[in-house]
Amino acid sequence: MKPEDLYFWDGPLPETQAPTSTPEPWTETKVVGKPVTRVDAYDRVSGSAIYPSDVILPDMLHAAILSCPHAHAMVKKVDTSAAAKTPGVRAILVDGQVGANVPWYGGRSGFASRLFDPHCRYEGDEVAVVAADTIYQAWDAVRAIKVEYDVLPRVTTVAEAMKPTAPAVRDGGNVPQAPPPYSRGDVDAAFKTADVVLEHTFTTPCELHNPMELFGCVVKWDGPRLTVWESTQGVYAVQSTVARALNLPLANVRVIGHYMGGGFGAKLDTGKYSIMAALLAKKTGRPVRLFVSREEACRSMGNRPANTITLKAAAKKDGTLVALQSRVVGSGGAYSEGGTGGVDFVIRELYACPNVKCENQSAYVNAGPQRAFRAPGHPQGAWALEGMMDALAAKLGMDPVDLRLKNIALVSQSRNGNPPYSTTGFADCLREGAKTFGWADARRKPQAPAHIKRGVGVAGGMWQGGSGGPPATVIVKLFADGSANLNMGAADIGCGTKTWGAQIVSEELGVPLDRISIEHADTGTTQFATPSGGSKTAPTESPAIHAAAFDVKQQLMGMAAEQLKLPAADLELRGGEVVSKTDPAKKVALGQIQAFGRRGLLVGIGYRGMNPAGKAVNPFAVHFAEVEVNTRTGEVKVVRFLAAHDSGRILNLKTFQNQVFGGITMGIGFGLTEDRVMDDKQLGKVLSANLHDYKLPTALDAPADKTVVVVDLHDTFSSTGAKGVGEPATIPTAPAIANAVCHAIGVRLTDAPMSRARVLRALAAQKPAPASQKRGE
Amino acid sequence: MDHDNTDKPAPATPGVSRRGFITSVGTGAIGVAAAASLVSAAPPETQADVVAAGGMSSVSLVVNGRRHTMLVEPRWSLLYVLRDRLGLTGTKIGCERGECGACTVLIDGKARYACMTLAVEADGRDITTIEGLMTGEELGTTQQAFADEDAFQCGYCTPGQVMAAESLLRVNPSPTLDEIRQGMAGNLCRCGAYAHIFKAVAKAADLKRQGR
Numbered sequence: 001m002k003p004e005d006l007y008f009w010d011g012p013l014p015e016t017q018a019p020t021s022t023p024e025p026w027t028e029t030k031v032v033g034k035p036v037t038r039v040d041a042y043d044r045v046s047g048s049a050i051y052p053s054d055v056i057l058p059d060m061l062h063a064a065i066l067s068c069p070h071a072h073a074m075v076k077k078v079d080t081s082a083a084a085k086t087p088g089v090r091a092i093l094v095d096g097q098v099g100a101n102v103p104w105y106g107g108r109s110g111f112a113s114r115l116f117d118p119h120c121r122y123e124g125d126e127v128a129v130v131a132a133d134t135i136y137q138a139w140d141a142v143r144a145i146k147v148e149y150d151v152l153p154r155v156t157t158v159a160e161a162m163k164p165t166a167p168a169v170r171d172g173g174n175v176p177q178a179p180p181p182y183s184r185g186d187v188d189a190a191f192k193t194a195d196v197v198l199e200h201t202f203t204t205p206c207e208l209h210n211p212m213e214l215f216g217c218v219v220k221w222d223g224p225r226l227t228v229w230e231s232t233q234g235v236y237a238v239q240s241t242v243a244r245a246l247n248l249p250l251a252n253v254r255v256i257g258h259y260m261g262g263g264f265g266a267k268l269d270t271g272k273y274s275i276m277a278a279l280l281a282k283k284t285g286r287p288v289r290l291f292v293s294r295e296e297a298c299r300s301m302g303n304r305p306a307n308t309i310t311l312k313a314a315a316k317k318d319g320t321l322v323a324l325q326s327r328v329v330g331s332g333g334a335y336s337e338g339g340t341g342g343v344d345f346v347i348r349e350l351y352a353c354p355n356v357k358c359e360n361q362s363a364y365v366n367a368g369p370q371r372a373f374r375a376p377g378h379p380q381g382a383w384a385l386e387g388m389m390d391a392l393a394a395k396l397g398m399d400p401v402d403l404r405l406k407n408i409a410l411v412s413q414s415r416n417g418n419p420p421y422s423t424t425g426f427a428d429c430l431r432e433g434a435k436t437f438g439w440a441d442a443r444r445k446p447q448a449p450a451h452i453k454r455g456v457g458v459a460g461g462m463w464q465g466g467s468g469g470p471p472a473t474v475i476v477k478l479f480a481d482g483s484a485n486l487n488m489g490a491a492d493i494g495c496g497t498k499t500w501g502a503q504i505v506s507e508e509l510g511v512p513l514d515r516i517s518i519e520h521a522d523t524g525t526t527q528f529a530t531p532s533g534g535s536k537t538a539p540t541e542s543p544a545i546h547a548a549a550f551d552v553k554q555q556l557m558g559m560a561a562e563q564l565k566l567p568a569a570d571l572e573l574r575g576g577e578v579v580s581k582t583d584p585a586k587k588v589a590l591g592q593i594q595a596f597g598r599r600g601l602l603v604g605i606g607y608r609g610m611n612p613a614g615k616a617v618n619p620f621a622v623h624f625a626e627v628e629v630n631t632r633t634g635e636v637k638v639v640r641f642l643a644a645h646d647s648g649r650i651l652n653l654k655t656f657q658n659q660v661f662g663g664i665t666m667g668i669g670f671g672l673t674e675d676r677v678m679d680d681k682q683l684g685k686v687l688s689a690n691l692h693d694y695k696l697p698t699a700l701d702a703p704a705d706k707t708v709v710v711v712d713l714h715d716t717f718s719s720t721g722a723k724g725v726g727e728p729a730t731i732p733t734a735p736a737i738a739n740a741v742c743h744a745i746g747v748r749l750t751d752a753p754m755s756r757a758r759v760l761r762a763l764a765a766q767k768p769a770p771a772s773q774k775r776g777e
Numbered sequence: 778m779d780h781d782n783t784d785k786p787a788p789a790t791p792g793v794s795r796r797g798f799i800t801s802v803g804t805g806a807i808g809v810a811a812a813a814s815l816v817s818a819a820p821p822e823t824q825a826d827v828v829a830a831g832g833m834s835s836v837s838l839v840v841n842g843r844r845h846t847m848l849v850e851p852r853w854s855l856l857y858v859l860r861d862r863l864g865l866t867g868t869k870i871g872c873e874r875g876e877c878g879a880c881t882v883l884i885d886g887k888a889r890y891a892c893m894t895l896a897v898e899a900d901g902r903d904i905t906t907i908e909g910l911m912t913g914e915e916l917g918t919t920q921q922a923f924a925d926e927d928a929f930q931c932g933y934c935t936p937g938q939v940m941a942a943e944s945l946l947r948v949n950p951s952p953t954l955d956e957i958r959q960g961m962a963g964n965l966c967r968c969g970a971y972a973h974i975f976k977a978v979a980k981a982a983d984l985k986r987q988g989r
Contacts, residue, residue, distance in 0.1 A: 212879055261869070658930060658973055
C-alpha cells in the first residue's frame with residue numbers, strides 16, 4: 001500500500017502491509033465516544049509525568065546556544081579562548097572544528113548547509129554551543145565567546161525582498177519559482193457577467209507557536225548507541241533526522257517522547273539542538289540537556305507566515321457564487337519556500353464555485369523559518385474567504401448563514417476527478433449551529449445606545465487533511481489475566497491519543513481502562529508512526545488500534561470455539577466471558593480458555609488500510625461568535641462562542657470538546673492579540689521575542705461561555721469513522737470574530753490581529769454604513 | 778506586512794532612532810487584557826546577607842514540609858533549585874521571566890513565580906510545589922478536580938495552573954467565575970484549556986467547601 005505524501009514528512013513514507021482482516025464499524029459503543037477521564041490524567045496533574053525537559057541523568061551537563069544577533073551577517077571569527085576558561089565549561093563547539101562540520105538539511109525546501117553555517121541569514125541562526133556543569137555556567141560561557149561578524153544588508157519584508165535591488169537572502173535570489181496558478185473555469189468571463197463583484201485585501205499576522213514546553217532534548221550515549229529524550233510530535237521524524245546528520249544506523253538512535261508540552265506543528269520538525277546535544281555528549285562522555293530559551297524559541301523555532309491575500313469574488317443576485325480569484329503573498333523566512341502553503345485551499349474547496357483562480361508568491365527574507373502551524377495556511381485563507389462571504393452577504397442583503405447554505409459543495413472541486421466527500425456535515429454545522437446559538441435572534445437584537453457595541457458573526461472552514469491513512473502499525477497484547485497492553489508509535493501531544501486508544505481496546509476486548517497499559521512514542525519499543533500532526537493521528541491510528549484489538553479477539557474466539565465446540569461466528573465477548581449468541585448458557589470465562597492459558601499472551605497486529613478510492617475525506621466546521629466592542633478603547637471582547645464540527649465519529653467527547661475549545665482560544669489569538677513584531681525599518685530583529693510582547697490569549701481573553709455542537713454523519717470511510725479535529729477547530733475562529741465585530745460597529749476589519757489601535761482607527765475612518773450593512777436587515 | 782499600528786511612515790534610515798524604536802515596540806504593548814493579579818512576580822523581602830557574586834550562600838528552604846539546608850549561588854532562581862538541585866520537576870520552566878506562570882509555587886501560602894524568586898530570597902520560607910499537594914500517592918482536591926474536568930491538554934502548564942488555583946482558593950474559598958478568571962490570568966495555557974480550567978477551579982472550591 002503506497003501511502004499519500006504528508007506535508008510534514010521529508011521523503012517517501014514507509015509502506016505497511018495491507019490489513020489481513022478489517023473489523024466492521026461499530027453500530028453502538030459502550031466505551032468509545034464516552035467522556036471518560038484521560039488515562040494519564042493522574043500523571044499530568046500530580047507532577048509525576050516526566051517531560052523531556054524534566055529528565056535528569058547522573059553527571060548530566062547543560063548546554064546553551066550562541067545565536068547570531070544580526071538579521072544578516074557572515075561570521076568572520078569566533079574566539080572561544082576566554083569562554084573556555086570560565087568555570088564549569090566542559091565543551092564548546094563552533095564551525096570548522098573537528099566533529100562540528102555536520103551536514104544540515106533545511107527540510108523540504110532542499111536547502112543544504114551545515115550545523116554552524118557561517119552565513120547567518122536571520123537573527124537566531126546558530127553560531128556556537130557550550131556544555132557546562134550548570135545552565136548558569138553554560139550561559140556565562142556563551143556570553144564570553146567573542147564573535148566578529150561581517151554585518152550584511154538585510155531585508156525582512158516581502159515587499160522589499162521582491163524588489164530586484166534587495167539584498168540576496170540566498171544565492172539565486174529572494175523569489176523562488178512560484179508554483180503554477182490553480183485554475184478552473186474562466187474567472188475573467190465570470191467577473192464580467194456577475195451581478196455583484198467585490199474585492200478586498202486581507203492581511204494576517206506572523207504567529208509564533210509558543211508551546212509551553214520549550215524546544216530541546218536530553219541525550220545520552222551508550223557506546224555507539226544514542227538515546228534522545230525529545231519534546232517532539234514524532235519520535236520517528238527525530239530518529240531519521242538525527243541518524244542522517246550523524247551518519248548513524250537508525251537502530252542505534254532511540255528517541256523517546258512519552259510526554260511533551262505542546263507543539264502545534266513546531267515540533268514536527270527536528271532542530272539543530274538535538275544534533276548539537278549529541279555532539280557535545282560524545283565529546284564530553286556525559287549526558288547533555290539542551291533546551292532553548294523562550295526568546296530563542298520566538299526567533300528560531302518556527303512561525304505561521306504573515307500573508308497578504310487579495311481576494312475578488314462574484315455572485316449572482318440570489319447568492320450563487322460564480323467566481324473567486326486570490327493572490328497570496330507571504331514569506332517562510334530565510335530557509336523555507338512555504339510562505340503561502342495551504343492558504344488557498346479553502347478558497348478552492350469550501351464553496352461550490354465554477355470559476356476559481358489562485359496565485360501564490362513566496363519570498364525569502366532575513367527572518368526565522370516557518371514551520372507547520374496548526375492547519376498551515378487555512379486560518380489565513382478562511383480569514384479572507386469568510387470575511388469576503390460576510391461582505392457579499394451584506395452587499396446582497398442576505399443572511400450570512402443563508403448565503404453559505406446556498407453554496408454548499410458536495411464534491412471536492414479541486415481534487416482530480418472531483419470525488420464526492422465521504423460525508424460533509426458543513427450544511428448541518430451551519431443549520432444546527434445557528435439553531436443552538438440562537439443566530440437569527442442574536443442577529444436582530446437591537447443595539448443599545450452605549451459605547452459598548454454587541455454583535456454576532458459566523459464563519460466556516462474545512463481542513464485539507466483529517467482523513468488519515470497508512471502507514472500505521474499497532475500491537476495489542478492480551479495477557480492471560482485479561483489485562484492488555486497497547487503499543488503504538490504515535491505521540492500523545494495533548495489530544496488524548498492514549499486515552500481514546502485505550503477506549504478502543506476496551507471496546508473491542510472488554511478490558512477495563514485501568515487494566516490497559518500503554519507504550520507509545522519510543523523508537524526503541526514501539527512501531528513506526530508518522531508524527532502527530534495535521535489532524536491525522538485519530539483517523540490514522542484509531543483504525544489500526546481497532547484492527548489490532550480485533551486480531552486478538554479473533555484469536556481468542558478461535559480458541560474458545562474449539563473448546564466450546566461451537567462455530568466462532570456464534571461467539572461474542574461479553575464481560576470477561578466468551579458467550580454463545582444463540583445459547584447464552586454456553587460460555588467460558590477468559591481465564592478458563594485452556595489454549596489461551598497455555599499461551600499466556602495473545603498478540604494482535606493491526607495495520608491501517610487505505611481510504612476508499614474515489615472519495616474525499618475532510619472535516620468541516622462552522623463557528624459562531626458574539627463580541628462586545630468598546631468603541632472608546634477599541635477593545636474586542638469575545639463573550640460567547642459556539643463551534644459546530646463534523647469530525648466524523650467522536651472518540652472521547654471530553655477531550656474532543658477540550659480540543660475544540662483550545663482551537664477557538666488559539667483562533668482568538670490569531671484574530672485579536674498575536675503578532676510577531678519585527679523591527680523591519682531599523683535592525684531586522686524580532687521585537688516580540690517573549691511572552692510579554694507576544695500576546696497569547698489569557699484566561700481573561702477566552703470566553704467561559706463556549707459550546708460545541710457535534711455533527712456525526714456516521715462516516716464509514718474507516719472502521720472507526722473518526723476524522724480529525726485539531727486543525728479545523730482553529731480555522732474559522734478569527735473570521736467569525738471579525739464578522740461579529742463588523743456586525744457590532746458596522747465596519748469591516750481586514751487586518752488581523754484586530755488590535756485596539758486598528759479598531760479605533762477603523763472607527764475613526766468610519767463612513768456611514770450602506771443600508772444593507774445596517775443591523776436587522 | 779505592515780506591523781506599524783500607527784500607520785505613519787518611518788524613514789528608512791540605517792541604525793536605530795529613538796522614534797523608530799518606540800513606534801516599533803509600541804505595537805507589542807497593545808492588544809491583550811491585563812494579566813496577573815493574584816499571582817505576583819513581586820518577591821518576598823530578602824533576609825539573606827550580601828555575598829560576593831560567584832560565591833555560595835547557605836539557605837534553608839522548607840519545601841513541602843521538609844527542610845533543605847544547602848549552598849546556592851546568589852543568582853540561582855528558586856525554580857532552578859527546586860528542579861535541578863532538589864529534583865522536584867513537577868514545577869515547570871516556561872519563560873524564566875515571569876510571563877507564563879508554568880513555575881508557579883506557593884511561598885508562605887501565596888502563589889509566586891519561582892523563576893522570579895531567587896533561592897536566597899526564599900531562605901527560611903515555606904514553599905509548596907505540586908508534589909506537596911499530594912497525600913502519599915493520592916491527589917489533592919484541586920489536582921483531582923483538574924483531572925476530572927479535563928482541565929489540561931499537554932499538561933505542561935498544569936502544575937502551575939493547579940498551584941495558582943490552590944492559592945486563589947485559600948484566599949477566596951467561593952470565587953465567582955470572574956474571580957476565577959482573574960485568579961488564573963497569570964498562567965498561560967497554549968492548548969487553550971481555559972474553559973475546563975474554570976470548571977475545575979469551581980469544582981475544587983465545591984469539594985473543599987465540603988471538607989475534602
